[in-house]
Amino acid sequence: MMFRLWKWYQKCLAVHPVKTQIVSSGFLWGVGDVAAQTVTHYSTRKKNRLNYTDTDEEFKINWRRVAITSMFGFGFVGPVGHFWYEGLDRFIRMQLHLQPRSPRFVATKVAMDSLIFGPLDLFIFFTYIGFSTGKSVAQVKEDVKRDFLPALILEGGIWPVLQVANFRFVPVRYQLLYVNVFCLLDSTFLSWIEQQEDAPWKQWFTSFLALEERES
Numbered sequence: 001m002m003f004r005l006w007k008w009y010q011k012c013l014a015v016h017p018v019k020t021q022i023v024s025s026g027f028l029w030g031v032g033d034v035a036a037q038t039v040t041h042y043s044t045r046k047k048n049r050l051n052y053t054d055t056d057e058e059f060k061i062n063w064r065r066v067a068i069t070s071m072f073g074f075g076f077v078g079p080v081g082h083f084w085y086e087g088l089d090r091f092i093r094m095q096l097h098l099q100p101r102s103p104r105f106v107a108t109k110v111a112m113d114s115l116i117f118g119p120l121d122l123f124i125f126f127t128y129i130g131f132s133t134g135k136s137v138a139q140v141k142e143d144v145k146r147d148f149l150p151a152l153i154l155e156g157g158i159w160p161v162l163q164v165a166n167f168r169f170v171p172v173r174y175q176l177l178y179v180n181v182f183c184l185l186d187s188t189f190l191s192w193i194e195q196q197e198d199a200p201w202k203q204w205f206t207s208f209l210a211l212e213e214r215e216s
Helices: 002-015 017-050 063-094 103-132 137-156 159-169 172-195 200-215
Strands: none
Touching (some): 002 017, 002 172, 017 063, 017 172, 063 103, 063 172, 103 159, 137 172
């Protein structure tokens, strides 16, 4: 079954590369949001149980939110990710003249991906989620200020490691698939980050940043 699915994916990728990346990204980000809602619900229920509050509320998936998150995969991650990884590989090979899969080649790719695509992806995600849920410009700014830095710091310790393996061992045509598989977890993480709102651990990041700004 898995072998047939893999062959079917390869065929779709060869015939319709961009469309295949778009559909797979949208699907995985939607699944990731369902997982995020599930994790948030049961972690909240566990916390409430420890606080001796009512925990019998039935879990219901917010399908509107799933659709909004899935559209981020369809509209941004799929198309932009496809051209980013193809273009990044071509740029480093042809403009910087680095040998594919060499240590310098991989390190350059990881650095550019972490410094350019990573922050852009986070910024657009939180901005898009805010406007899609009907928030004002001021509210979106506050959400981005609250969520961007914690997500960037936490992801900054994970994605570079994953991308080293991706850029070293995975062929270019499958690199976005590799990213999309981990984006299933990443979309869960980002959706969870956004749903945490003004959690105390987020306030620590923002208060620490404000302290650094005052001292400078």
